[in-house]
Amino acid sequence: MKSKETCSIDRCYSPAKKLDSSTLEIAKIDFLPNAKAPLYSADPECNCMLKNIPFGVNFFYIVEQFDPDGSENLLYFERGMGELIKIDGRPMLDRQFVFSYSFSYDQHANRIPENNVPPELPEYVDFCLVHSYVPKEYVELLCMDHAVVCSIDKFTPSITPLEEKTLLGRLDGRIQSIDKDELKFILGDNIKIAVEESKEPLRLQTNELSLNGKNSIIMTNQVHFSGRKTRPRRFNAGSMYFNEKKKTFEYYDGENWKTLVTE
Numbered sequence: 258m259k260s261k262e263t264c265s266i267d268r269c270y271s272p273a274k275k276l277d278s279s280t281l282e283i284a285k286i287d288f289l290p291n292a293k294a295p296l297y298s299a300d301p302e303c304n305c306m307l308k309n310i311p312f313g314v315n316f317f318y319i320v321e322q323f324d325p326d327g328s329e330n331l332l333y334f335e336r337g338m339g340e341l342i343k344i345d346g347r348p349m350l351d352r353q354f355v356f357s358y359s360f361s362y363d364q365h366a367n368r369i370p371e372n373n374v375p376p377e378l379p380e381y382v383d384f385c386l387v388h389s390y391v392p393k394e395y396v397e398l399l400c401m402d403h404a405v406v407c408s409i410d411k412f413t414p415s416i417t418p419l420e421e422k423t424l425l426g427r428l429d430g431r432i433q434s435i436d437k438d439e440l441k442f443i444l445g446d447n448i449k450i451a452v453e454e455s456k457e458p459l460r461l462q463t464n465e466l467s468l469n470g471k472n473s474i475i476m477t478n479q480v481h482f483s484g485r486k487t488r489p490r491r492f493n494a495g496s497m498y499f500n501e502k503k504k505t506f507e508y509y510d511g512e513n514w515k516t517l518v519t520e
Contacts, residue, residue: 262433263315263338263401263416270388271306273320273350278377281320281387283307283341283348291384293323307348310389312341315416317392318350322385333379334359336390338400350387356397373400407432482506488514 272292273281284291286305302308310316315338322333337355341348352375357367360379370376391413392398398406404418405425409432419425419434426435428443435443452459468475484501494511506517 262418262431263317263404264310265317265391265414266309266389267391268388269304269306269309270386273385273387275378275382275385276349279352279375281350281352281378281385283350283387284384288384289386292386293325293327293329293384294321294386295329306387306389307341310341312343312348315340315353316389317397318352319388319390320350320352320382320385321388322379322382325383330361332361333382333385335376337373337375338397354400356400 271286272284272288272294274284274288276282283306286302286307318337318339320333320335321331324330324332335352335355335358337352339350339352339354342351343349354373355370355375356373357369358376359366359368368376395406398414398416401416401418404416406414407417409415409430415432417425417432417434420436423434423436424440426433426440426443428435428439482497482499484499486501488507489496489498492509494509497506497508497517499505500507503516506519507514508517509515
């Protein structure tokens, strides 16, 4: 499963033409009569899948193959998650993850493919109907690793994958995975303001604090050196520490350690 946003849109549909055992080309809405499917709306143009579902975004889909005799008998049914992609400029349904499928003659109504790998489409699948749906069972919403279920609109669940070393947040009207650069953009000067207004000690666990500005200055009315019994292992010219044993300050001049004489 690709790590990307998943939208839940109900009742968007389009006819589809089988190209091979695994590929469905999304056809224009004009070909809807070829699918021999009952209409899902009085205005099929308004509910057209290609107009409502963006390319490259996961969505929940259903494939239905009806009997070409016009009886509206359902011969094949498949429910899964996929995305719309383009191959040679033609829109296709990329069937990524199948929850269940069934045949009209099958005594076991719902089959679950191993590892949810899309099964081969039956030979008699020709022009079929593909439409989107909103899952009614929460288990289907948990099909992606390291993802959370949230809502952008009322009663419309959306799946948001979380990348490594990111936070969950809202940006540009979307709930999404926020990386460090986006977090910096969101917080702006708020981090600086929070530090400036803090009255409590700032305790850092880092082994090194570097001020990388060309003319960096530390201004304070007190500097406290925690005492050491041995000389630091990491040092450069100008390094200084407080020797607990000698009760003196020592500094490194680039060649040797020297005692800072105060009297």
